[in-house]
Amino acid sequence: MDAFGDGNFEQSEIDPAAEFLAREQNALAGLEDEIPPLPTGPVDDDVTQPKAEDGNDDFSGYTVPKQVTEEPERIRKWREEQKTRLEEKDREEERKKEELREQARKELEDWYKHHEEAISKTKAANRESAKNAEKQFVAETDEIEPGTEWERIAKLCDFNPKTNKSSKDISRMRSIILQLKQNPISTNKKV
Template identity: 70%
Template sequence: MNAFGDNFEQPPTEADPAAEFLAREQNALAGLEDEIPPVAPATAGLAGTNGSLDGDPVPKAESTGFDNDLNGSFEMINNADAHEPSTTTADYNLNTVPKQVTEEPEKIRKWREDQKARLEEKDREEERKKDELREQARKELEDWYKHHDEAISKTKAANRNAEKQFVAETDEIEPGTEWERIAKLCDFNPKTNKSSKDISRMRSIILQLKQNPIQSTKKI
């Protein structure tokens, strides 16, 4: 306090909200710069490849915390896109993979083998029976030809003997014995064959003529 009693004290200064906000943001961005790796090599490579139109290198711009934040974000997005699998390639690979053939069950496989064996045995048995039938038919045919030849030989011999006897009796023909000779050539034993015709009337007429021959009359 001075002698005059005037005490001029400085009033307390109020804190600026905008300045405090900027300070907080700068601190936050500074923390992000430490966590996110810099992208300077990619930028340098790009500048070295393209360059300016005059052939001079592109001047390097001063990097700020905000730029680093943006660059880091884009790098993370690009890396995520690069590692994203291709759906089309995966589908193509799935389509080109051949389907695995399922193995046949043991019971079905054994049944097929047994069925095949049974069919083969059945075929062999059928062939054996066919051979037996062929052999039996051949023997029966040979026997039939043998009996047929014997019957023909006997019939021929009987016909020759009958012919000789008929010729011998022809020289001794007497009048009135014609029907008797005819009756000798006929077979009067009845036959039971269904396919034969009924000749009973013819036999009865011949027998009547044999017993009562017709008297022949001579004209002068």
């Protein structure tokens, strides 16, 4: 009872693997004569010696020449064109940078010019205002009468509570100055 249906299965006397190996050896037998032996002397700069990764130098004496391949013409032309395009872009970028630097320099000069003008105008206005305040103060000092001190102090104070919301609460001080202005304390009393 044969599972393959044929009980007369003959085993071949030749092993198929051995037959394949024999065929390949015959085909490759003449190649050894065609490949020249590699030099075993000192290694040139254009060849490399392969070495095993584990440090074992199984390939001593064998050298493998480096493969030198030329670039196709299209790639060479593209590289040249790309190089010229990049050089042009670099020149354009430098030109734009220089334009921006010049524009920034001009804007900075204009800003300093306007800033100096504003400062000089403010200084002139402050000097004029200080001169006027000084003249008014000198004119008022000549008119000092006893009992008017608190009235002069009240002129210097700002009694508008809405002007300085961010500052400290000075409402008590305001009320005291107003009381002293209305009812001055006599300072000429002898004790």
